[in-house]
Amino acid sequence: MTIQNSVWLGTANLPRYDVLDTDQETDVLVVGGGLIGLTTAIYLQQEGLGVVLLEGGRIGTRTSGNTTGKVTSQHGAIYAGLLDRHGRDKAQQYATANQEAVDGVEELVRRLGIECELSRGPSFVYSTGDTDLAREAEVARELGLPAHPADPAEMGLPITAAAAVRFDDQLLLHPARYLAGLATAFSAAGGRIFEQSRVTDLDGKGDGVEARTAAGRRVVARHAVVATLLPFGTIGGYFARSRPNQSHGIAVQLPVEAPTAMTISADAPTRSTRPWPGGGPSGLIVVGANHETGGQEDTNTSYQSLVDWVDEVWGTKVQPEYRWSAEDYSTPDQLPYVGKAPGSPALIATGMHKWGLSNGTVAAGLLRDTVLGRDNPWSEVFDAGRIGDARSVAKLVQDNLKVGKEFAAGHLRRLLGPGLDHVEVGEGGLFDVDGKTVGAYTDLEGRLHTVVPVCTHLGCPLRWNQGDSTWDCNCHGSRFAPNGAVLDGPATKPLAKPED
Ligand SMILES: Cc1cc2nc3c(=O)[nH]c(=O)nc-3n(C[C@H](O)[C@H](O)[C@H](O)COP(=O)(O)OP(=O)(O)OC[C@H]3O[C@@H](n4cnc5c(N)ncnc54)[C@H](O)[C@@H]3O)c2cc1C
Ligand code: FES
Known part of the structure; x- marks a missing residue:
């Protein structure tokens, strides 16, 4: 289970x-x-x-x-892009600031005596597609990062990759x-x-x-x-x-020893791995399956895509011991x-x-x-x-037009059922009750929770997230529990009840 x-x-x-x-x-x-x-x-x-x-x-x-618990200056393959877009000074600042943060976290852990499974090791970004990792390695090195072109076989990940870049001496910890x-x-x-x-x-x-x-x-x-x-x-x-983006994670036991290094794919779909110390030598954590918060019809498929990837790479059938999701924001x-x-x-x-x-x-x-x-x-x-820059402004306009469309189109979405007696245990969604749209979910104890499925931030319609049992807003990323309590802002108020 x-x-x-x-x-x-x-x-x-x-x-x-x-x-x-x-x-x-x-x-x-x-x-x-x-x-x-x-x-x-x-x-x-x-x-x-x-x-x-x-x-x-x-x-x-x-x-x-x-999170995935990686404290690293290797943020995928970003440095060549940062240099091209923002120039040497800013790319340098970003690189140095993040590399110093790796040491800063370790210093804090040691000074405060925090027990959090801290370890140092290599982190690899690899390409299975067109990403130019030779230039990425070169730029990262020029910026003073501990980056080296690497043989993908060093990763210990049984996949066919065209190229890899290794950052030495990065940090892993138990974030909680x-x-x-x-x-x-x-x-x-x-x-x-x-x-x-x-x-x-x-x-x-x-x-x-x-x-x-x-x-x-x-x-x-x-x-x-x-x-x-x-x-x-x-x-x-x-x-x-900024835009909200949700990722999914699974913790699994492989039939063999798990790779000990951190890895992340440079090409979509993102697959980020790290060892899971609590799971023993075969414990692995995989994070990825990203999509905009509130932008996926069925998030169970996101979790399944991670399981399928593990099954394919290791030729096995795993059942995750844990699965979870979270969101973060990106700027243009x-x-x-x-x-x-x-x-x-x-x-x-x-x-x-x-x-x-x-x-x-x-x-x-x-x-x-x-x-x-x-x-x-x-x-x-x-x-x-x-x-x-101009590219950022264009992206902002595009994002906000999208939000406008979400706002206008929301309640025209297909309603799932004509009445609340159709809400199965463990299921949720939008229902038509006397001509009004009601958000409903029946929990595993059989209790029915109903809400007005309208975000209390700026009024966008909400989508039911079946994989996580939450109400999610695609406009700016607020998330709510089945009973309407705020889980993630920017909203500050719980969802209204249909009877209010
Ligand atoms: C799946 C996933 C994996 C990731 N893995 C990594 C990784 O390996 N390495 C890495 O560097 N980064 C990783 N990140 C990114 C990183 O986790 C985040 O950037 C970081 O945790 C953000 O920290 P935060 O303090 O801003 O947010 P949070 O941890 O969300 O903290 C914000 C807090 O504010 C509270 N809050 C919100 N509104 C209010 C309010 N009105 N009043 C009072 N409190 C409020 C919330 O309840 C919350 O506790 C990952 C992100 C995701 C989604
Ligand atoms: S309307 Fe802004 S988060 Fe929902």
């Missing part, structure tokens, strides 16, 4: 924290308890600042607890244990964390900020860092400047946004392109320096206020 949970969240004890039930004053408010929020909170605390961290759900349980360690160290040193305390509003107040939670509590601070994957609500307009010019959000008192970090363990560690240092008024060498490449 496959467990529907990330292999990390299923094997870590994340600490629990109280709900915020008294108003607070502090130096810095951090909103969001994923990798970026927790790392920023620790960095600021180490500078002697008072920090309050508000988490809408439970710390570490959204994207950061669902890493996050648990960060949170424990932060609170042990006097940091205040509150869970189930979703922030709904954030405004300037005097020289600082005031935030309000869904339960009406207030936090007044000199600075606010919004590290909520995508800034919540409409902060900085980032919802219209492929670089994250980190820093001061336009038109808002908030500092933000978003658009990590599925490389937020390293990019997000860079972001945390940049956010700390912005709060302290210090220069930071990466502020230009991650500039949160940029619009980007």
Whole structure:
């Protein structure tokens, strides 16, 4: 039986924290308890600042607890493209910042004594198609990265690849244990964390900020860092400047020893692998099957495509022990946004392109320096206020036209059934109830959950995600539980009930 949970969240004890039930004053408010929020909170605390961290759900349980756990400067085959598009200076900044982040994470793990299965090893990107990896290796080396052209056979992956690039001495860890360690160290040193305390509003107040939670509590601070994957609500307009993309993961036992190196394909479809220490020598994690959040009719096919790949590569029939999915955001010019959000008192970090363990560690240092008024060498490449080049603007226009179409077309989608007595156990979807569209799901205990399937962010129609039992919004990536609770923003309010 496959467990529907990330292999990390299923094997870590994340600490629990109280709900915020008294108003607070502090130096810095951090909103969001994923990798970026927790790392920023620790960095600021180490500078002697008072920090309050508000988490809408439970710390570490959204994207950061669902990653592949690779901390590497090898982000697929990106460096030749970065150089061509952004020039040498920015490509250099991106490369150096991320390579330093690999060491920065290791330093934090050792200093805080976090037990998170940390190990060093090679990471390979390989091509089974047309990607020019000879140039990628050359550019990456010129940028000072530990990159080498490699024989694909070195990967230990039994596939036929045309070429590969190896980055030496990259890092692997158990992300949920890493996050648990960060949170424990932060609170042990006097940091205040509150869970189930979703922030709904954030405004300037005097020289600082005031935030309000869904339960009406207030936090007044000199600075606010919004590290909520995508800034919540409409902060900085980032919802219209980035796209949400969901990936799927499986943890399996192979019939033979698993490759010990990290690997990732340069060509679509993405297949990213790493060893799964908890699964023993034959344990393997495979992540991929990417698509826009809310953009796939049946996400079970995404999971199946990963299983099929393993079966084909190893000539076997595996049943995953764990399967999970998560989303991350991409920007039109492929670089994250980190820093001061336009038109808002908030500092933000978003658009990590599925490389937020390293990019997000860079972001945390940049956010700390912005709060302290210090220069930071990466502020230009991650500039949160940029619009980007002409190609980026064209991409933005295209993305937003698509969102407009999604908005208009949503309720014309085929309804699944004429009434709620048609909702089978474990199934969900859109139903017609007395001429109204109702979202319904019957859980495994036979309880029926109904919602108004309209996103509370900006009103787009939602799609039922059968593979994960969530309501997903294709417009800007909000995700909701079957009972309507917010799982991922930018939405801050739960779904309405049909009877409201
Ligand atoms: C499947 C997958 C695999 C990946 N693998 C890797 C990898 O191997 N290496 C790598 O470098 N990167 C990887 N990434 C990318 C990386 O995981 C992300 O970029 C990173 O985790 C983002 O961190 P975050 O803190 O911004 O987001 P999150 O971890 O999502 O944290 C945001 C937090 O904010 C909270 N929140 C949201 N709204 C509010 C609100 N209004 N009030 C209070 N709290 C709120 C959420 O509940 C959440 O806990 C992967 C991504 C995916 C999807
Ligand atoms: S996330 Fe913006 S409308 Fe749904």
